[in-house]
Amino acid sequence: MSRLKSWGAPLLSLLILLGMIGVWHALTLPKTAAQTVDSEYAALVGAAAATGQKSAFPSPADFGRKIGEHLSDPFYDRGPNDKGIGIQLGYSIGRVLAGYLLAALVAVPLGFLIGMSPTVYRALDPFIQVLKPISPLAWMPLALFTLKDSAVSAIFVIFICSVWPMLINTAFGVASVRREWLNVARTLEVGSFRTAFRVILPAAAPTIMTGMRISISIAWLVIVAAEMLVGGTGIGYFVWNEWNNLSITNIMTAILAIGVVGMLLDLMMAKLTKLVTFPE
């Protein structure tokens, strides 16, 4: 019974995957009859592709072959418009990490201050409330204008989108540290620095990490859009470039890669969160 339970879910996942691939395969089988397609679309993808024997949308087999190709050589570099998907992902991850770490460097200490001092909280709250709902991409033109560098601008956009969840969660975590733990520190005449690092930080760490986990997910969502805008390198640019090349297979490979990397980033943060979480 218990063996069935532990194997049931993965087995079902596999069946669902196979089912989806099956439907996909059936839908992309070569058509014998001439197709009626939108004339504009036909002009765009080429008459042969639109009306020909083979569907323009790749079949699962095409997709599998493409993934195999990318996996066999992910890091090739043949000029600015032809880089391996691994290199492009590397650029994106690098930007996300840079912007994200900068955001953490600002958000955690500032959040600490806000959480400790109700005055600072009230002073900064209006700014946070106004700045927080702004779409990070709205900053892009301003960033490009002031920073005059597309790569730095992308990092700035990542910074601005990941700073809020970390800031708010840190402030909340610090402000809601149990009074009794602070009282223990006070009765032991522990100084403010030691209290901050030995009591408040570990007590607030799970909440702070939750904010950091939300931030990395948002940053990974935003980087694709940001790179589509600024161009040059990165997985977002890759997707855009392949759209211009009309390589649906490449786009789909990139989409899958984005999903997998996003999942890995989230898993990593979940592991770290578990490390600092304590059972009450």
Place this chain on the structure above:
Amino acid sequence: MTEPLIRIEGISKKFTGRDGTETTVFENLHFSVDPGEFVCLIGHSGCGKTTILNVLSGLDQTSSGYVFVGGREVNGPSLDRAVIFQSHALMPWLTVMGNIAFAVSSRWPEWDKDKVRAHCQQYIDLVNLTGSEKKRPAELSGGMKQRVGIARALSIQPKMLLMDEPFSALDALTRGVLQEEVLRICAETRQTVFMITHDVDEAILLADKIVLMTNGPYAKIAEIVVNTMPRSRTRHDLHKHPHYYRIRNHLIDFLVDRSKAFAGDAVNHDPRHPPLVTPGLDPAEAAASPAGKPLVAVK
């Protein structure tokens, strides 16, 4: 006459509510605790016991009056006064050893790791937690958590222990065992203790003096009951002593009736010198005992 370790002179506490109304929790309290003495404070919920303890520990301030510890006025928390919290207040991210080591290294920052560990181990052994050093609070039972709290408080070798209903969250069996251990430890170390409780038997078992507080607001100290039973008392033979029921009845009578209606019989009440009573003695014994006389004579 030894100088008392704690001297409380005319303290009162007012809280301002959200609507701006002031409530006086207690007013013009006077009492003192001598070195090596175990004093319990009994009163109904809400009369301000925790507030008094917080004032003694330095976590809270009075609205008026003075608190002296060892002749010096209290103006904040100090390592001289260790607190055992009702909710144990252990840090859940630290092990048993870590929790105690945090206190020890706060007390003696110059000590190296080995010295801190060795010192902690001594107190872990004292409260019978040997073998649980590496456990986190979440893995401990309520009684074990409170043992860690006691070890943490004792490990800094304070001049006095302050306890706020330390056993009230425990089941009766665990409570009894811990009470006896506190009795043993305090006898061994001659520790001065100020403890809040609402358990009459606990007070009779542990305390040398029991301070009775009337109901709030405007709570007062009605009287101070001297425990005339020998200090060698244990939980098992407590009820066999002739003084036990007299003291117990006196305390329960106070909690049930007199704590509410105290204002009525307060005609001769001098808040500066709350009467020292010995309900355990029968009238003949009381006349012969120096403790039976009012505190005025002592002062």
